[in-house]
Amino acid sequence: MYHYEHPRPAVTIDLAAFMLSAGELRVLLIRRDAEPFAGEWTLPGGFVHSEESLEAACGRVLSAKARLERVYLEQLYTFGAPGRDPRDRVISVAYYAILAADQRYSGPGQWHDAQALPKLGFDHAEILSTALTRLRAKLTYSDIGFEFLPEEFTLGEAQRAWETILGRPLDKRNFRKSLLEKGRVQATGKKSRGGAHPPAMIYKLGEDQAQLST
Amino acid sequence: MYHYEHPRPAVTIDLAAFMLSAGELRVLLIRRDAEPFAGEWTLPGGFVHSEESLEAACGRVLSAKARLERVYLEQLYTFGAPGRDPRDRVISVAYYAILAADQRYSGPGQWHDAQALPKLGFDHAEILSTALTRLRAKLTYSDIGFEFLPEEFTLGEAQRAWETILGRPLDKRNFRKSLLEKGRVQATGKKSRGGAHPPAMIYKLGEDQAQLST
DNA sequence: ACAAAAGTGTTGCAAGTACACCCATGC
DNA sequence: GCATGGGTGTACTTGCAACACTTTTGT
Structure with a gap:
């Protein structure tokens, strides 16, 4: 059975990268310039190389031209329906990523408001919908929300996030x-300065929780 | 980017099939007779063919020699670490299955008590542990437990399951x-007969829930 | 008669939700 | 002085967990 050698499906990762910016939840999209779906938007993705882990493939796709730290990455679901890519059999392991708000991304994609998405190519609307559902669910029963924040934050900033x-x-x-x-969360003792309002206590993620975000 | 044509990883599915039998939660395992891991037990699995869906591959692996209806199937996680199969790069999309208690399986595997597992080859102990965790979690917030039962059941049978x-x-x-x-659940009006105890009302899954098991 | 499972309500606790006012600061 | 967000406590509701006895049947 192991020596079955029919054509192999291609394996890719597709990545839904989220970030908070200007009071919006934004997701990174790339405009396709080739068929199929030329002119439409898609999630960034790429082939899984022979000797790299799935997470490494995500990191490669995300940070081709970026300098990123504090990237949260979690596997979402594997989409493998025949025909989801009209050119070839492609099985995509979808991940979602969260970039902390103090990161700088400078790559080929553009950040779009997740509440007002353009038409997406392939089955990427379904992937993104799955990612949003997962993200919102985990916000209430895990500490995943802190991945959007800088390491130190006020409670007001957290609530707005x-x-x-x-x-x-x-x-x-x-x-x-x-x-x-x-x-x-634990108080740092420091206080924020510089808004038209009282100073706010600055907090960081609690020690016990720091490595237990999921 | 699409025309990247390095060697492709193999794509397989691995399946953790559960069933209740003789008061035990049992899982289907196959004894390997070839290296690597010869003599150890593994989850049933197989290659994903070029034009079949992932679920179809699961069905093929499970029912090669079986007559099965009422099989619940859910994607679990995708395991793709390089080196998890020493022969080749293999990316496995793991699923778990639930066979209803009134099914008959007759295939190459053997059913093992999930509470007393033998040593498993590859990373299948991790897959199975993930499956068990998921299964137990979903038992409390979904109707997945009914997948183990025949279509009609008493509340005592359900509780024992x-x-x-x-x-x-x-x-x-x-x-x-x-x-x-x-x-x-909804009462059928029928009553069980034939134990050293009072007859029990026979129930079936509620109509609204019948297609909402997950 | 006895063993075995069916059937049946109430109480306490914990978690979540709703709700309003005063204060410190920057402009 | 006014606009902005910081900071604070209580009451209600809901869901979950603990807990014991009577009844019907088969042997």
């Missing part, structure tokens, strides 16, 4: 309670 | 309450 991702307002007192209880 | 899967006893009144509220 959560609200942007979920697309709905949250109650301030309940939100603060949920972050402060059980040491999910 | 849940307890076997979770490996711990459940409170009878709470269990019954959770199934009966919100129409998760």
Whole structure:
């Protein structure tokens, strides 16, 4: 059975990279200039090389021209329906990534508001929808939301991040309670300066949680 | 970029098939007779053919010599670390399956108690551990447990199934309450006969839930 | 008679949700 | 002085967990 040697499907990764910017949840898209789907937008992706891990392929696709640290990466689902790429049998292992807000990305893609997406080629609308659903679900039962924030943040910044991702307002007192209880965040002692409002305590992710974001 | 044509990884599916039998949660394993891992047990698996879907590949692997209906199938995770198969780069899309208790399987594998597993070859212990974790988690927030049962069942049978899967006893009144509220199950009006105990009402999955098991 | 499973309600706790006001700062 | 966000506590509701006895049947 191992020596079955019919044509092999191609294996790619497709990556839904999220970032918060200007009060929007944005996702990185690339405009195709070749058929099929020329002129439409797609998720960045690429072939999985023979000797690299799936995560390494994601990193390669994402940071071809970028200087990135603090990138959260999680496998989403594998899309392998015959015909999803009209040229060849392509099995795509989809991942989603979160770039912290203080990162700088400078690559070929453009960042689009995830709430107002253009038409996407291939089955990438389905991939992105799956990613958004997963992301929003994990926001409530894990610490994944902190991946969007710089290492130090105020509770107001955190609440605005959560609200942007979920697309709905949250109650301030309940939100603060949920972050402060059980040491999910810890105060640094420093205070923010420089808004038309009182200084805010600066927090960082709690020590126990720092490596348990998923 | 599309015309990249280095060697392609092989794509396989690996399948963790579960079934309840004799009060045990059992999983289908195959004893390898060739290196690597000769003599060890592995999950059934096989190559993904060029023009079949991933689910079709699972079905082919599972039912080569079996007559099966009512098979629940769900994608689990994709395992693609270089070196996980020492012979070649193999990317495995792992699925798990649930066979209803009234099915008959007659294939090359053997059913093992999932609580007392032998040593497994490749990374199949990790795959199976992931599958068990997923299965147990979904038991509490979805209707996946009914996939183990025949179409009609008593609440006692259901409770014994849940307890076997979770490996711990459940409170009878709470269990019954959770199934009966919100129409998760509906009474058929029939009653079981033939144990040293009172007849039990026979239920089936509620109509709204019948197609919403995940 | 006895063993075995069917059937049946209430209480306590924890988690989540709703809700309003005063304060410190920058302009 | 006014606009902006920082900071704070309580009450209600809901879901989950603990807990014991009576009844019907088969042997």
